Amino acid sequence: MSRLKNKVAVVTGGTSGIGLATAQRFVAEGAFVYIFARRKEELEKTAAMLGANAATVSGDVRNLGDLDKLYGKIAADGRRLDIVVANVGAVNSVKLGDVTVDSFNHNFEVNARGVLFTVQKALPLLNNGASIILTSTIASLRGFPGRSAYAASKTALRSYARTWTMELKDRGLRVNTITPGPCDTPLIDAETKSPEEAAAVRAKHAANIPLGRMARPEEIAAAMLFLASDDSSFVAGSELLIDGGMCSV
Template structure:
């Protein structure tokens, strides 16, 4: 028997990167998976690639009406959700003096408001032994230039993980988080850099990581799977950092 046999998993931002790799690992462990994303074409491609027992649902988590529609769909189709990976989010590297109000608000709507209200609205559907994993970042605890607004959103998620963990435990819901460091995903190409600049950034990061390399989405997915299953049954409100030792120095 696999660890998620018969379970229904929801993964936000599941069409690429860490979300997609986590969907694969959940499916391998026997789960049925609903992935969300904002781009229908990417969702269709991911759903087809993931194959059987996968559903794609177009959802903008900054829009509460679309979250409501997602919850209604899950309730009507399945009546419950067993495990959740709140993964969807955006990054915006920018010097503090250049961050605009619009950029700041967009970061918080996407990275904080979206996960908060998605989980809030999911509570009636979460089964008595449900698990929730939140995707934060190691930058929440580091002072890295040009990440002030983004890092603040991820620090909020870690704080929410602790509070949700305690508040939802009496309902049988365990909440934990992962905090990845630099990971090779398609999101890296969305930083507005040329290919040469991106390669330079990757080389610079590799030079600062004790393990000497960028992490993979599959490595993060393994940690999410651990937190989503009974293997982590004595963990609540915790955050696992996966950054090759970067935040240890």
């Protein structure tokens, strides 16, 4: 398989879940992938897993100096970029009456500000015709209690895709949004207190999805591959909904 042969990609938040599955698929399709994430131990595991066609850079999308380090390494390696997947995200569940400045900022600093500067700082390295993919959530389309700031910060990404498609059209840059439904990732285990609670969360999600199950990270990665590849050469400013029908029927 070589749908991304000789392409160079950045995937933020690429050490677990959707990000890791995307990085694995891109490498399998012939791309060289730079993984950007905070946890050095997880980055080391990911580097070992992906092999010679991947490199890792530790950092936080909230820190502009860390983003400069990422793109500085790519430039120092003599590479330019064909794909940027702004995938890293933050989520907390806080009901309206309990929202604090810190909890609000946590969501917006990662999901809205972090994504903007991830893409902005990539611009000098992006080849004309490159693909920019933003990872949103169905919480931007439906109302979920406790997700006020999270959903609002992710809704910004759909606006980014529209605005940047127009701003960057002279370079042929394609900006699109992936909007996944509930996906079975390690985040569920991290947010719950026991395996039993995690299983209950998964069952609750599955019951709300017409296809009767949660998405697998590999299924979201397949959609990422479509938008990253030339198969989507006439797709720009769009939103690709991958939710098992949850928002459509």
